Every structure is written in C-alpha cells, then in structure tokens.
Amino acid sequence: MPEGSSPPMGQSLLFLTDEQLRKGIEAMFFAYRGFTADPDRILAQKSYGRAHHRAIHFIHRSPGTTVNNLLSILGVTKQSLNRVLRTLIEDGLVASTVGIRDKRERHLHLTQDGAALERELSDAQRDRMRAAYRAAGPAAVAGFRQVLEAMMDDETRHHYEAMKEKIE
Amino acid sequence: MPEGSSPPMGQSLLFLTDEQLRKGIEAMFFAYRGFTADPDRILAQKSYGRAHHRAIHFIHRSPGTTVNNLLSILGVTKQSLNRVLRTLIEDGLVASTVGIRDKRERHLHLTQDGAALERELSDAQRDRMRAAYRAAGPAAVAGFRQVLEAMMDDETRHHYEAMKEKIE
C-alpha cells in the first residue's frame, strides 16, 4: 500500500483518476462480453444457457460437490439452480448420487457426455483467454489477476481461493 | 502439472497453462460479480436493473447519442433497449429530443435526476474499482487493462476505443 511516498511518488496516483477508473469499468463491461461470447454460441446450439455452463464448469472443477456447496459458489437460489440441474441430469450430462456419509446430500459428477460438453465449452473459452494472455504477456497477466482478485467480494474471494488450492 | 521444465525460455510460457487459463476464467467470473454488486444494490431499491444502468452510463458518456448508436454499443435489440429507455424517459431521468439534421433520430440526454442517479451508481462502482486499483498498483492496472482489451471482440473493441478517445 505504501505508494511512491515522498520524493516524486514515482508513477504517481494518476492511475486512480476518475477517468482511468471509468475506462477500467468500460473495459470490464466490454471484455466480459467477449469472455462469454464463444461458450454462448455453443450453448445456444444445444439450447442451454450460461447457467448450465456455470453449473457444468464448477461440477467439473469439484467433482462430487454437493448441491448446497454449488449453490454458495454460484450465488443463486436452490430453485434456480435446481431447474438447470434437472435438465442436465435428464439429458444425461450430470449424475446425482445420494451421499454416503450423509444421505440427504446429493453428490454431483459429470457423465462422459457432460465431460465432453465441458471440454468443448472450456476449450472455446480458453482459446480466447490464451490469445489475450499471449498478446498481453506474463507481466500483464499477473496484473490482470491481481486486480480481479482485489475486485471480488470477501465471501466470493473465499470461494475463489478455495478453488485455487484444489488442483495446483 | 509441468512445473520446473528446462532452464530456457525465460519466464517461459507457463502462464499459458490450461491451469493458469482456468484460474483466469474463474477470476473473471467471480470478479464480475463484485464489479456489479454495488450498483445492483442501489438499482434494486429503485426497481431498476443492470440494463438501466448500462443505458444511463452510456448516455452520460456520450450525451446526445442516438438510439441506434446506443443499440450497437450495448449489443441488444431495439425492443429490449426501448423497454428500458421508455421507463427512464417516463421517470424523467432521460430526455429524448428529435434530431435537428435528421428528424428521424432521437438524441438522448440525462436530465438532472438522471445525472444524479448516474453519479450515485458510478460513485459506488468506482469506489470498489479504486480500492482494487490501489491495492494492486499501477503496473498491475496496466496489465489488467491490456488483458481485458485483448479479450474483446473486434467490433466491441472498436466501440471501446471510440469511447476512450472521446474525453481524454
């Protein structure tokens, strides 16, 4: 936090101008469109939506997760998630198995078909991400991640950090 | 995960790993929630939604813009925009005036009330942005913007660039 401090305060606080912040806000808005564009196209063909993508993504990410856990990650109501989950289960993309230790819980897994769709979606999304990363370079990417993390709600960041530790 | 690898390729391409890309994707998802959280809270009280926020933002940004222009910036249909615009005009937040050169066009401006809401919303959003920027520092912010710009669709980036030049 200790910025430039005394002498010339280095690169100064010019980057905190309302103008600069506004540009960041617009960049965030426009970039998010690109971020979702490719998966959206694929999903539209299969008459699914972003909600399905999110469910699939996080089930893939945390196989065996419970409905409740997924709920808090996605930040939606159980009714809303249930509708999406039901179609995914009916269509054979997601398997829901009764918990062993706690039979009230349902553990969620991707089926082969589900995993295939997950791959298709995340390949598309990663392709764009990879192109952006490559164009911007490693230093920019580090900054990108830093700012995004600082932008999250505390509770959300908690989920994010928990995810991060899972695989690496 | 391919950790160490060999000595060459400098900082290497490790930042293009699927793992790294996935983290970036999740960071984007979680951060966007934070990004919209504060304005969402304000909007909910006034029974408006994000669509209203977007319209207000870009009308403020480009006073006198036409409906068609707004349409292409927001990337929605005129029916969708019209619904939002109608309520904003009815509520006296936006003024629509017939074009001078071309009387088919409507030029959109914020009224005093509209400008007040715009300020309230963007203050809230900027506060979070500012905190994130300050925490991450100028170098990170530059990287943040670089990656976001690289992530946009070409057409979208065109809008973004046009905006950038407007005020600075």
Place this chain on the structure above:
DNA sequence: CACAATACGTCAGCTTTGTTGACATTCCAA
C-alpha cells in the same frame, strides 16, 4: 415525384434465469 431505405416506436409472444413463498420428505444428531 415516386419509391426505397432508415430510424424509431410498439404490439405480441417466447425464453432464460433469477426471485419469494409454501410445503413435503428424508435423515442426522442432540
């Protein structure tokens, strides 16, 4: 001038995805 194209508004209907509220079931744990 006549006609096509443009800009805008609107009606109707549909979809996705979110919300509340109410209620039943199952089952763990005190």
Place this chain on the structure above:
DNA sequence: TTGGAATGTCAACAAAGCTGACGTATTGTG
C-alpha cells in the same frame, strides 16, 4: 424422539434478452 438441516417441488412472478410484424415519420435516390 424430536428439531433442524438438506433437498426437492409447486406456483407465481420479474428482468431482460429474443423474433417477427407493423406503423409512421423522414430522408435519400433513381
């Protein structure tokens, strides 16, 4: 055994996107 937690389901509703069709100025063009 009983209370509460986890889940599921029904109903109703809202925001915000979509398509398609139509009407009305207005403008540009052949």
